[in-house]
Amino acid sequence: MVRCTCVPEEDPKLVADLRRGDPAAFDTVFAAYRRRLYAYLVRMTRRRDVAEDLLQETFLRLAQHAKKLDADTRLGAWLFTVAHRLVVSWGRAQAVRAQLAGDLPARETAGDERSPLEALASSQTQIALERAFATLSPAYREVALLVGVEGMQPAEVAIILDQKPEAIRQRLARARAQLAEALGEHAPAAWRTP
Amino acid sequence: MKDDAQELADLAKDLPVIDLDTTSAERMAHRVKQDLGKGPPTGRWVLPILAAVVVVAYLSWMIFKIVELLG
Numbered sequence: 001m002v003r004c005t006c007v008p009e010e011d012p013k014l015v016a017d018l019r020r021g022d023p024a025a026f027d028t029v030f031a032a033y034r035r036r037l038y039a040y041l042v043r044m045t046r047r048r049d050v051a052e053d054l055l056q057e058t059f060l061r062l063a064q065h066a067k068k069l070d071a072d073t074r075l076g077a078w079l080f081t082v083a084h085r086l087v088v089s090w091g092r093a094q095a096v097r098a099q100l101a102g103d104l105p106a107r108e109t110a111g112d113e114r115s116p117l118e119a120l121a122s123s124q125t126q127i128a129l130e131r132a133f134a135t136l137s138p139a140y141r142e143v144a145l146l147v148g149v150e151g152m153q154p155a156e157v158a159i160i161l162d163q164k165p166e167a168i169r170q171r172l173a174r175a176r177a178q179l180a181e182a183l184g185e186h187a188p189a190a191w192r193t194p
Numbered sequence: 195m196k197d198d199a200q201e202l203a204d205l206a207k208d209l210p211v212i213d214l215d216t217t218s219a220e221r222m223a224h225r226v227k228q229d230l231g232k233g234p235p236t237g238r239w240v241l242p243i244l245a246a247v248v249v250v251a252y253l254s255w256m257i258f259k260i261v262e263l264l265g
Contacts, residue, residue: 021230021231023227023230026223026226026227026230027223027227030219030223030226034213034214034219035211035212035213035214038212038213038214039211039212039213042212043212052214052218052222055214055222056222056225056226059222059223059226060226060229062226063226063227063229063230063231063232064229064232064233064234064235065233065234066230066231067231067233068233125208126208126209126210129205129208129209130209130210133209144202144206145206147198147199147202147203148199148202148203148205148206149203149206149209151203153199154199169198172198172199172202173198175198175202176198176201176202179202179205188201188204188205
């Protein structure tokens with residue numbers, strides 16, 4: 001069974017407290033979702049500084065919209081929807097910037113150089129895994145992270161990404177296939193084709 | 195037979211843990227809590243309103259000039 005931590009049972013009470021502007025409720029939400037959102041943002045943007053900015057913006061939006069939250073708001077889905085939209089906006093801005101700076105030489109990394117994310121890894125398997133996730137296109141990586149790491153159901157991810165559930169399932173299957181290819185010998189035995 | 199979601203979840207368990215350092219997290223929480231319940235900043239409407247005013251003024255001037263020419 002896939003773990004699903006996206007909708008804690010205390011959400012209705014937390015939402016009610018947030019709507020009243022209770023700082024303790026905000027602390028609870030911040031503690032519950034900070035690490036998960038940050039990890040998602042770091043793996044989507046591949047930059048810790050950007051992820052930190054986007055994380056703060058995500059929680060700022062929660063603070064600013066707290067009074068207007070619906071009583072049945074699912075905080076996890078709400079926060080990941082905001083974070084997803086911020087990542088999309090950041091990605092668009094990056095694309096424009098890259099186009100404007102098209103003549104500048106790109107910074108090449110040496111083949112054996114480890115990224116800041118890979119530096120966190122403590123084993124070759126973790127490094128291979130981090131690199132494999134990084135090779136996925138953002139659309140596939142996002143689905144793989146939300147389903148695989150966050151334990152969300154494809155139907156919930158479909159709502160967050162504003163896609164049809166079937167599209168999410170297709171992305172999931174393709175992400176799995178690309179991960180298997182990128183992982184090579186580090187892939188789980190069941191993934192390796194004979 | 196496991197489905198894709200379950201297989202990815204099993205695989206993702208080996209990903210390294212990524213977290214914000216405590217100092218940055220505390221600073222962020224403190225900063226964000228200052229905005230709790232205040233609503234979206236009103237400043238974000240200033241630029242769109244200014245742009246709308248300029249566009250409406252320009253269109254009005256243009257229509258006036260066209261009417262003046264035709265009349």
